[in-house]
Amino acid sequence: MQLSAYESLPVLIDSIGKLEFYEKVIDSIRVIQQIKSCIVFSYAPNSAPISIISDNVIRSDLDNEYCQSAYLLDPFYEWICNRQASGFISLRDIVRQDFERSTYYDEFYHKLGWSNETNFVIGSINDRIIALSFTTESKNLSHISLELLPFFNSVKAAIHTHESINRSFTPLEKVVSNQPKTDKIKTILCHFNLTPREQEITQLILEGHSSAIISSLCFVSEGTIKNHRKSIYRKLGIKSQGELFKRFI
Structure with missing residues (x-):
């Protein structure tokens, strides 16, 4: 053991x-x-x-x-x-x-x-x-x-x-200031301790995909995607998809 x-x-x-x-x-x-x-x-x-x-x-x-x-x-x-x-x-x-x-x-x-x-x-x-x-x-x-x-x-x-x-990393605001938009989003998600899977799902949500589509793309059930969404929202301190889009789009 x-x-x-x-x-x-x-x-x-x-x-x-x-x-x-x-x-x-x-x-x-x-x-x-x-x-x-x-x-x-x-x-x-x-x-x-x-x-x-x-x-x-x-x-x-x-x-x-x-x-x-x-x-x-x-x-x-x-x-x-x-x-x-x-x-x-x-x-x-x-x-x-x-x-x-x-x-x-x-x-x-x-x-x-x-x-x-x-x-x-x-x-x-x-x-x-x-x-x-x-x-x-x-x-x-x-x-x-x-x-x-x-x-x-x-x-x-x-x-x-x-x-x-x-x-010891450079403050987040300075890191993202000169990055392309996609890279900025990824950097911010890393800062909030989202797992790689949660980051992937967040990117897909921001691309406009539904939970049903995301579940097929990630080869998991729609219920699992919904659970990931809840975890993502909690870590980001938001309560809805609208707030997610407002933060990143």
Whole structure:
């Protein structure tokens, strides 16, 4: 198990500074067999979290719901923003035994279908806190924390390096000022952490294609395209296709 996880690190390290970096973070973590699902979040005190990437596009509606309102009830959000610590923290470490009777569980958490949750908190980077949130097949997570701590510390170092590189880039306004329009759009989408697939779909939307046409061009279902749209709108801070056109056209 550990060997496979460590073997994924060279690919992750090679992606530092590139658009697909956080996809490789997810790929590396999912190599660990016990981990069933993983999301990368960016947190900041007094601000809504950002779902950078999830390994489950179908769950994007829940990710949107969490980032729009449910996070306000999440004990992890309060713990991460107030403590600003790093390392492993599991849900059972910070909630009471009656968690399943809490408002957060009743109104949101049960929809995830997660029997447990652990966050590996990367720490404060560029005034935000990156956290890797995942669930496992086993309720006992201690063996994963102990055995794979060096692996997760390597992922942490890669994320710090990636974010440091991004921070050292020329300000976005100066980068796009002299670019052709298509390149400007691509640069702006990169800035908002859209995945390569989300960028492709955004370009197709801006070209005037419907969700039905885009689904055939991308060889996925129309429902998947609609879920991508929701994720794109959330990351860009907009609510409609009209706002998307207003921003880029």
